[in-house]
Amino acid sequence: MGGHPFGEAPGDSAGRSAGEPSGTSFGEPTGDCPDDSADAAGRERARRRGQGELEAQVLAALHHAPGPATAAWVQERLGGDLAYTTVMTILSRLHAKQAVTRERAGRAYAWTPAADEAGLAALRMRRVLDGEPDRDAVLTSFVSTLSAHDEQLLRSLLAAAGPARRSPGHHPATGHRPSDEACGG
Amino acid sequence: MGVFVFLPLVLPLTALPIAKLAAQHLHPRATTRLLTLLSAVLGLCSTLCLALLVVVGTAQLPGNPLPDGWSDPEVRAAVPYAEIAGTAAIAALAAALAAGGTAVRRHGRVLARTHRALDGLPPGADPAVLPDDDPYAYAVPGTPGRPGKPARPGRIAVSRGMLRSLDDAERQALFAHERAHLNHRHHRYRLTVRLAGCVNPLLLPLRSAVAFSTERWADEEAAHVVGDRLLTARAVGKAALITRSARLPELAHFAAPEPGPVPRRVAALLAPVPPARGWPPALTPVGLAALIAAAGTAASALSSLNAAVALFLVLKAATPL
Numbered sequence: 001m002g003g004h005p006f007g008e009a010p011g012d013s014a015g016r017s018a019g020e021p022s023g024t025s026f027g028e029p030t031g032d033c034p035d036d037s038a039d040a041a042g043r044e045r046a047r048r049r050g051q052g053e054l055e056a057q058v059l060a061a062l063h064h065a066p067g068p069a070t071a072a073w074v075q076e077r078l079g080g081d082l083a084y085t086t087v088m089t090i091l092s093r094l095h096a097k098q099a100v101t102r103e104r105a106g107r108a109y110a111w112t113p114a115a116d117e118a119g120l121a122a123l124r125m126r127r128v129l130d131g132e133p134d135r136d137a138v139l140t141s142f143v144s145t146l147s148a149h150d151e152q153l154l155r156s157l158l159a160a161a162g163p164a165r166r167s168p169g170h171h172p173a174t175g176h177r178p179s180d181e182a183c184g185g
Numbered sequence: 186m187g188v189f190v191f192l193p194l195v196l197p198l199t200a201l202p203i204a205k206l207a208a209q210h211l212h213p214r215a216t217t218r219l220l221t222l223l224s225a226v227l228g229l230c231s232t233l234c235l236a237l238l239v240v241v242g243t244a245q246l247p248g249n250p251l252p253d254g255w256s257d258p259e260v261r262a263a264v265p266y267a268e269i270a271g272t273a274a275i276a277a278l279a280a281a282l283a284a285g286g287t288a289v290r291r292h293g294r295v296l297a298r299t300h301r302a303l304d305g306l307p308p309g310a311d312p313a314v315l316p317d318d319d320p321y322a323y324a325v326p327g328t329p330g331r332p333g334k335p336a337r338p339g340r341i342a343v344s345r346g347m348l349r350s351l352d353d354a355e356r357q358a359l360f361a362h363e364r365a366h367l368n369h370r371h372h373r374y375r376l377t378v379r380l381a382g383c384v385n386p387l388l389l390p391l392r393s394a395v396a397f398s399t400e401r402w403a404d405e406e407a408a409h410v411v412g413d414r415l416l417t418a419r420a421v422g423k424a425a426l427i428t429r430s431a432r433l434p435e436l437a438h439f440a441a442p443e444p445g446p447v448p449r450r451v452a453a454l455l456a457p458v459p460p461a462r463g464w465p466p467a468l469t470p471v472g473l474a475a476l477i478a479a480a481g482t483a484a485s486a487l488s489s490l491n492a493a494v495a496l497f498l499v500l501k502a503a504t505p506l
Binding site: 097117118119120121122124125126127128129132134135137138139140141142143144145146147149150151153154155157158161162 | 288291292294295296298299301302303304305306313314315316317318319321322323324325326342344347359362363366371372375376379399400403415418419421422423424425426428444445446447448451452455
């Protein structure tokens with residue numbers, strides 16, 4: 001592969017990145033803009049920031065990349081208050097969640113966002129669900145968690161109620177189903 | 186006012202039998218409304234009496250902000266153990282207001298954050314399907330418009346993981362359940378009961394009772410909409426089982442055998458439709474429990490009214506206006 005297929009490729013990125021708003025427009029406004037004077041404070045904040053928030057930020061940065069981007073590019077884009085290894089960890093985690101895809105480019109990986117706005121919304125939703133102890137008092141969940149005893153009881157109740165109908169369109173395997181998106185639209 | 190001022194603080198105990206029995210014997214809609222009304226009245230009366238005691242309590246403190254006439258011995262004589270009760274009431278009222286304020290603030294924050302998270306999806310997308318493999322489904326209540334903030338309609342947020350594990354009919358049951366939460370504004374009942382629990386901890390059992398009865402109410406609505414109780418029961422059961430398998434194993438329960446909310450909901454759905462009467466027949470345990478709760482609530486309202494009027498009269502007599 002000659003040259004850099006990713007990062008600040010001249011001609012491609014110049015016009016686009018100039019006209020684009022800053023990366024923070026994607027994530028929730030966090031109030032911390034990269035500022036050298038507040039470097040230590042920024043690091044402290046970064047440590048305290050939730051995983052979900054960092055994931056959303058990294059994903060937002062990738063969305064603003066002109067093409068596949070390296071972890072170093074993402075780190076620079078985020079203002080440098082994150083360690084390179086942190087960025088790599090977050091990217092790997094996003095990859096495990098299938099929110100980004102990667103391809104090998106020389107010695108590094110080039111990352112491309114796979115998650116769209118909806119994926120970002122899901123990450124933010126997870127942040128609320130994981131970070132707010134009071135959520136169950138506000139958002140009414142369809143079901144609450146089961147204890148082991150409840151699970152047994154539930155299985156016997158359902159079994160006694162009749163054999164579970166096997167639905168024609170049931171795919172327990174991974175992958176989208178067209179009707180998932182149809183429900184969302 | 187005498188000892189009457191203390192009564193509303195303990196009268197919430199009379200609501201406990203009905204909180205325990207209503208779920209089994211009443212329609213969930215009636216249960217929700219009855220228990221929420223009880224806890225709202227009992228909570229208000231209990232707070233009013235705390236406030237009255239605070240007046241008496243602060244009146245005897247030097248440098249109190251109240252008019253001098255209020256620290257008249259006559260005022261203190263109106264309440265037994267005025268000093269101890271008054272001082273304790275100051276702390277109790279402060280704790281109650283702080284807990285209530287925190288609950289309201291958190292409620293607003295969770296709602297705002299959830300709506301912000303869902304903003305990325307098209308506004309018309311209802312249910313909002315989130316591409317997440319973890320199974321979850323939530324009813325997200327709408328928020329009223331305020332200056333600077335647009336009103337937001339209630340939404341259903343459901344993950345792809347949840348949808349994937351249910352078939353089409355079961356999804357309809359799920360959506361009907363969540364929409365019932367939104368249409369009947371169940372979050373208001375739950376917030377009311379929560380605040381009541383904040384101002385008087387004796388009302389805490391009503392909180393879980395109302396949380397359960399709103400779920401049952403939504404289940405009944407869903408069963409009505411899809412026209413199939415067994416299907417609704419299966420949707421609830423399946424969703425709970427996959428949610429369970431997606432979570433980390435929890436700590437062992439030492440005193441297990443009380444069934445949790447989900448098996449009780451499924452069992453109720455597998456049973457016939459509960460009768461939709463508003464008030465249970467008098468000569469049954471649940472009828473008696475309802476009568477006790479009603480009597481307790483009436484006594485609480487009368488006591489706090491009596492105490493308020495008595496204190497008002499004493500203060501009026503003591504203060505040269």
